[in-house]
Amino acid sequence: MRDFVANDPDVDELTQAKAYITGSFPLRFDTNGKLIANLIAAAYYNRPDDWFDTYNQKINALTAADIKRAWQKHIRPEQMNVVVVGGEKAGEF
Numbered sequence: 001m002r003d004f005v006a007n008d009p010d011v012d013e014l015t016q017a018k019a020y021i022t023g024s025f026p027l028r029f030d031t032n033g034k035l036i037a038n039l040i041a042a043a044y045y046n047r048p049d050d051w052f053d054t055y056n057q058k059i060n061a062l063t064a065a066d067i068k069r070a071w072q073k074h075i076r077p078e079q080m081n082v083v084v085v086g087g088e089k090a091g092e093f
Helices: 002-006 011-029 032-044 051-061 064-074
Strands: none
Touching: 002 064, 011 032, 011 051, 011 064, 032 051
């Protein structure tokens, strides 16, 4: 995490992440329930009227520097905890 916060994200990983986010975007609306939930969320967070029309453009416009800046602003690796889940015996997973 420290390395990711300190450095720019890998260009290939960023490209793949953008493709996943924009490619899966229509699945947010594949049922009436999801459609309503997204409309309610947009209203709740006071999104602009063109939010859904411009979402993919905004995702694709993000740069590695934008991602790095956001991570450095919001992610504090030194304040994170590690949780390990496994068996009762040491080394049992």
